[in-house]
Amino acid sequence: MTEPQKISLYRVKQAYDLNELEAQALLNALSPHGVFPCAIWREAYSLFWEEPAAECAVQCGTENPPFPEYVPASTAIFPVDNYATLMTDFFFEMARRVPVKELEKGFDYILEASYDNKSYLSDAEREYIFYSLIQAERRIVDYRRTKRVKDISIQLSAPNILLRIYPDTIAVNTEAAIRYLSVHKNFPFGREVKGITRRLVEAVIKAAETSEVVAGQSPQESIPVSSSLWKGKSPEAIRTVMRESGFGNDVIAHVLFFKRGIKKQRDVGRLLGADHLSDSAYDKIGKELFEKSRRISIVDMD
Numbered sequence: 001m002t003e004p005q006k007i008s009l010y011r012v013k014q015a016y017d018l019n020e021l022e023a024q025a026l027l028n029a030l031s032p033h034g035v036f037p038c039a040i041w042r043e044a045y046s047l048f049w050e051e052p053a054a055e056c057a058v059q060c061g062t063e064n065p066p067f068p069e070y071v072p073a074s075t076a077i078f079p080v081d082n083y084a085t086l087m088t089d090f091f092f093e094m095a096r097r098v099p100v101k102e103l104e105k106g107f108d109y110i111l112e113a114s115y116d117n118k119s120y121l122s123d124a125e126r127e128y129i130f131y132s133l134i135q136a137e138r139r140i141v142d143y144r145r146t147k148r149v150k151d152i153s154i155q156l157s158a159p160n161i162l163l164r165i166y167p168d169t170i171a172v173n174t175e176a177a178i179r180y181l182s183v184h185k186n187f188p189f190g191r192e193v194k195g196i197t198r199r200l201v202e203a204v205i206k207a208a209e210t211s212e213v214v215a216g217q218s219p220q221e222s223i224p225v226s227s228s229l230w231k232g233k234s235p236e237a238i239r240t241v242m243r244e245s246g247f248g249n250d251v252i253a254h255v256l257f258f259k260r261g262i263k264k265q266r267d268v269g270r271l272l273g274a275d276h277l278s279d280s281a282y283d284k285i286g287k288e289l290f291e292k293s294r295r296i297s298i299v300d301m302d
Contacts, residue, residue, distance in 0.1 A: 005175065006036055007195040008114040010168035012177050017190045025246025027078035027170065029180050033299075034173040034224055037083040038070050040113045041090070041169065048106035049094045056097040060148055065093050076229045076245050084166035088159050095157070096149040100133050114169040116194050121161070128158035176224065178204040184223060184248065223251055227300045230255045235262065235271055254293035265290050 013023050027035055045067055057064045068086050095103055107129075108118040121129075136152045174195055181187040182205050189201050229245060230238045235256055242252045249272045256262045256271070266279060269286030277285075 005173055006039060006171040007174045007177065008040065008168060009170045009172055010114050011116075011193045011195055012172060012181075013168070015190055015193045015196045016181050016187050018181075018187075022187075022246075023167070024078070024080065026172070026177060026180060027080065028076060028226075028245040029184075029247065030172055030176050030224055031078040031226065034176040035078060036070070036171040036173075038068060038087065039171040040110055041087050042067055043113065044106035044109045045094070047109060048102050049098050052099060052102050053094060053097040056149065060097075062149060064097060065090065076226055076241055080167050080170070083170070084163045087166055087169075088162040091162060092152065092154050092157065092159070095133050095152055100130060100137050103133065104130060110169055114165075121165070125158070125161050129161055130157070132156035174200075175204055179208060180223070183208040184251070185246070223296055224299045225251065225255065227259075230259055235260060235267075239271055249289060250292040251296060251298070253289035254296045254298055257290060257293055259298065 009023060009027070012018065012026065016022075018026070050067075053064050056062075068090055091107075094106075098106075111118045111120050114120075133150075133152055136150050140150065178196065178201055182189060182201055189198065192198055225242075225247070229242050229247075233241065238255060238260065239252055242255065253268055253272060256268050262268055265286030266282045267286070268289055269282035269284070270277075272289060273282055273285040
């Protein structure tokens with residue numbers, strides 16, 4: 001990958017031993033500005049597919065589809081499936097125009113950038129993807145002189161495999177991911193991977209704890225939160241949707257106090273605390289949440 005601050009979701013999952021729900025919550029929290037759903041694919045396109053596709057367009061008198069543009073998600077849940085379909089469709093558009101040899105080079109680049117291993121897929125899975133594409137190319141004696149793009153069958157090329165691996169190829173902001181997992185969620189760091197070392201994790205944690213602030217103010221941690229999670233919603237709805245998106249009570253409290261303007265700490269304590277407690281208990285919970293929430297800086301992501 002060309003920008004070191006980005007890392008594939010697969011590597012983050014390996015470093016922190018995340019399950020699929022936890023990985024989705026990470027995407028939800030970092031979206032839109034900390035998530036780059038097409039970045040690795042764009043690099044493969046620029047390096048291996050763009051030029052031969054342009055040659056095909058000239059020879060065939062056709063237009064190539066533009067590389068899909070990333071439109072930041074306006075929903076609280078990052079739409080992984082939508083982008084998986086988008087990039088899989090684009091891959092097969094390139095398969096109609098690009099020699100299989102170059103198509104494979106780009107695909108190998110995607111695997112290496114995501115998994116550090118172009119052999120991540122089994123030989124059988126690779127054959128499922130490329131066999132019918134090779135056969136379609138062989139049916140044309142000299143496809144470079146043919147005045148049409150290749151006729152391929154997408155279903156014979158196992159699109160389900162591309163759809164399956166796509167989430168792992170999503171790039172995220174490395175430091176933002178570490179900050180969310182290690183600082184905000186207190187996830188244990190499991191093992192080093194390419195792009196995330198223990199030293200880097202410790203540096204991000206230390207920076208969050210000792211960040212320089214104006215004298216007299218508390219250290220602040222910046223956390224990206226989509227405003228679609230709280231704008232126009234009741235406090236109860238905010239609590240529900242933010243918890244479903246993986247946010248803790250301190251972040252939810254910040255939104256309630258400073259975005260929705262709730263003044264009474266007891267009300268927030270009652271909303272985020274356990275049921276059937278005394279008013280004094282809710283006062284204590286609300287006060288603690290208020291103090292924690294003051295040390296958070298929410299970055300509106302819409």
